[in-house]
Amino acid sequence: MSEKIAVIAIGGNSLVKDKAHQSVQDQFQAIKETSSHIADMIQDGWTVAIGHGNGPQVGFVLRRSEIAFKVEGVHEVPLDVCGADTQGATGYGLQQNLYNEFLERGIQKPVATVVTQVEVDRDDPAFQNPVKPIGSFMDKAEAMDKKAKDGWDVVEDAGRGWRRVVPSPLPKRVVEEPAIKQLIGGGTCVITVGGGGIPVVADESGKLQGVAAVIDKDYASSLLGNAIGAELLIISTAVEKVALNFGKPDEKWLDKITLAEAKAYLAEGIHFAKGSMAPKMQAVIWFLERGGKKAIITNPENIAKALRGETGTTIVA
Amino acid sequence: MKVIVTIDGELLVSNVASRGLQGQKEAVEKIVDSLSGLLQAEHKITIVHGNGPQVGNMLFRGEIASHAVPPVPLDVCGADTQGATGYFLQQSLQNLLRRNGLKREVTAVVTQVLIDETDPAMAAPIKGVGPFFDVERAQKYGNTRSWKFIMVPGRGQQRAVPAYLPRQILEINSMRCLMENKTIVICGGGGGIPVRYDAQGQLTGVEAVVNKSHTATLLANEVQADTIIFVSQWEKIRQAFPQTVKGEFARFTLTELKEFINQRKDGLTDSMYLKLQASCKFLAAPGKLICIIPPEQLEGVLIHECGIQLISDPE
Numbered sequence: 001m002s003e004k005i006a007v008i009a010i011g012g013n014s015l016v017k018d019k020a021h022q023s024v025q026d027q028f029q030a031i032k033e034t035s036s037h038i039a040d041m042i043q044d045g046w047t048v049a050i051g052h053g054n055g056p057q058v059g060f061v062l063r064r065s066e067i068a069f070k071v072e073g074v075h076e077v078p079l080d081v082c083g084a085d086t087q088g089a090t091g092y093g094l095q096q097n098l099y100n101e102f103l104e105r106g107i108q109k110p111v112a113t114v115v116t117q118v119e120v121d122r123d124d125p126a127f128q129n130p131v132k133p134i135g136s137f138m139d140k141a142e143a144m145d146k147k148a149k150d151g152w153d154v155v156e157d158a159g160r161g162w163r164r165v166v167p168s169p170l171p172k173r174v175v176e177e178p179a180i181k182q183l184i185g186g187g188t189c190v191i192t193v194g195g196g197g198i199p200v201v202a203d204e205s206g207k208l209q210g211v212a213a214v215i216d217k218d219y220a221s222s223l224l225g226n227a228i229g230a231e232l233l234i235i236s237t238a239v240e241k242v243a244l245n246f247g248k249p250d251e252k253w254l255d256k257i258t259l260a261e262a263k264a265y266l267a268e269g270i271h272f273a274k275g276s277m278a279p280k281m282q283a284v285i286w287f288l289e290r291g292g293k294k295a296i297i298t299n300p301e302n303i304a305k306a307l308r309g310e311t312g313t314t315i316v317a
Numbered sequence: 318m319k320v321i322v323t324i325d326g327e328l329l330v331s332n333v334a335s336r337g338l339q340g341q342k343e344a345v346e347k348i349v350d351s352l353s354g355l356l357q358a359e360h361k362i363t364i365v366h367g368n369g370p371q372v373g374n375m376l377f378r379g380e381i382a383s384h385a386v387p388p389v390p391l392d393v394c395g396a397d398t399q400g401a402t403g404y405f406l407q408q409s410l411q412n413l414l415r416r417n418g419l420k421r422e423v424t425a426v427v428t429q430v431l432i433d434e435t436d437p438a439m440a441a442p443i444k445g446v447g448p449f450f451d452v453e454r455a456q457k458y459g460n461t462r463s464w465k466f467i468m469v470p471g472r473g474q475q476r477a478v479p480a481y482l483p484r485q486i487l488e489i490n491s492m493r494c495l496m497e498n499k500t501i502v503i504c505g506g507g508g509g510i511p512v513r514y515d516a517q518g519q520l521t522g523v524e525a526v527v528n529k530s531h532t533a534t535l536l537a538n539e540v541q542a543d544t545i546i547f548v549s550q551w552e553k554i555r556q557a558f559p560q561t562v563k564g565e566f567a568r569f570t571l572t573e574l575k576e577f578i579n580q581r582k583d584g585l586t587d588s589m590y591l592k593l594q595a596s597c598k599f600l601a602a603p604g605k606l607i608c609i610i611p612p613e614q615l616e617g618v619l620i621h622e623c624g625i626q627l628i629s630d631p632e
Contacts, residue, residue: 023387061397063386068378074448075337075374081401085375088400089393091427092510092522099429099487100519112491113427115403115503175411179424179500186494191427198404207412210404 118197373447430509
């Protein structure tokens with residue numbers, strides 16, 4: 001059993017490159033590339049748990065569901081189940097491609113996807129303030145109908161029409177954590193917390209139930225990392241490094257910073273884009289505060305180089 | 318006792334198709350609640366489930382929406398349903414265990430299954446998936462989308478897709494690891510996602526489904542399970558075993574079962590034939606037990622004599 005445990009959170013760009021490459025075959029091709037970078041790490045002796053995003057995929061499942069309901073009356077898929085669907089499909093893509101990578105390299109390493117629920121607090125303030133747009137644009141009449149019949153929260157989006165919004169609460173507990181630990185302990189490469197996990201809440205008795213919400217996958221991966229005793233969190237995204245004053249004349253790329261510096265930069269509120277780099281930095285901060293040793297933010301192709309300290313942004317506790 | 322519980326996909330949806338996913342969730346909860354007897358008795362349980370209705374719905378949605386959203390190949394539809402049905406099953410089981418004060422972990426594992434490509438008969442479109450249509454609509458889809466159909470008595474026309482027999486479960490080591498830790502594993506959903514090796518020796522998906530009864534027996538052999546419980550609708554059991562009526566019980570040894578299959582072959586549905594064929598394989602080893610029971614009797618299985626019991630030949 002390996003002592004070195006890492007969690008790698010892979011972003012949507014590892015799955016859907018751009019609008020012209022959205023087919024399942026294209027997604028598998030993108031996954032194949034990312035898988036080879038992950039296999040490099042595993043070859044270096046890391047035991048890896050992989051978290052992944054599912055934004056575009058959930059969008060596809062929802063759109064299919066909407067169209068099939070309107071055209072043929074096929075029942076619709078609720079949001080929590082859409083998330084479960086994408087965990088199955090993306091998990092399959094990852095585990096098949098990793099299996100092939102291991103096979104080619106002669107690595108004996110089991111790989112498996114665990115369908116993963118993540119518990120959120122039913123009193124999380126996010127439930128009072130749903131902001132995450134989901135699904136297709138609607139006209140006002142349809143939006144009002146959904147609001148009345150299905151209890152959806154809907155907002156008008158700057159003249160483009162109406163959209164459903166759902167809350168994005170913070171992850172509290174990875175429900176399948178013990179099983180994930182068993183697999184990691186047995187040396188399995190585990191794919192988990194897909195899309196941040198299927199969001200569930202517990203009632204007074206502890207009974208779990210799915211909720212219409214989305215969880216930030218970097219937050220969930222950060223939580224998972226601490227739960228399974230990972231020393232390293234890698235957030236794989238579209239950029240090679242993190243920048244201060246991103247996109248401004250005094251832009252400054254970061255190589256290596258401390259937790260204290262990361263907290264100070266984030267607190268300044270001007271460096272990292274809201275909804276993009278800011279939550280990634282927050283995920284890193286929480287990971288390091290809760291016992292993680294090191295975090296790296298970089299793009300998939302630079303993971304190995306970043307691990308050698310040659311690129312990427314490294315944040316240390 | 319190590320038990321593989323295999324649940325037909327039809328039992329994990331509502332009889333009323335319009336009840337949709339909420340109906341599926343409730344159907345899953347109902348079946349899972351009747352597992353409490355097995356759980357209380359501390360049997361080591363692994364669950365394999367079908368996905369006929371679910372995978373067909375997913376495929377249907379993908380094709381209807383293919384003008385707007387990339388369509389989903391059948392193997393990926395299977396993966397989708399492993400996620401969704403796995404989620405329902407694992408949440409229901411976790412809730413049941415907590416209610417009963419039992420401390421066990423539960424997890425669904427996405428499962429790929431290497432198919433047996435040497436059996437040409439199996440690659441035929443024989444497995445019905447998804448919604449039922451009237452003849453007119455079936456003809457329309459047959460013409461416009463080149464779908465094949467099978468007639469399901471009393472229900473209507475159902476789309477038929479190729480089904481294969483499984484040869485190897487690719488995630489078996491991970492499953493063993495979980496089982497050794499007493500975790501209840503949900504796996505092999507829909508018989509598993511069918512895969513094969515391509516010319517370059519790379520694993521690749523096959524647009525088909527896998528027979529879950531055979532996957533269940535393959536799994537049972539791999540993990541040295543003693544018992545397989547096939548949960549199936551009463552009508553289907555009664556249709557196959559006409560001598561049993563509700564509340565009655567029948568037992569066959571392997572030799573008797575083989576004889577029964579020979580005599581009844583033409584009267585058995587594909588699904589039941591494959592169940593019994595898979596059963597014969599499992600019962601070839603000594604001391605094995607298979608129960609084919611309706612969900613109504615699941616609570617008392619292995620406690621009372623119920624349903625159809627198939628046993629290895631006495632040594």
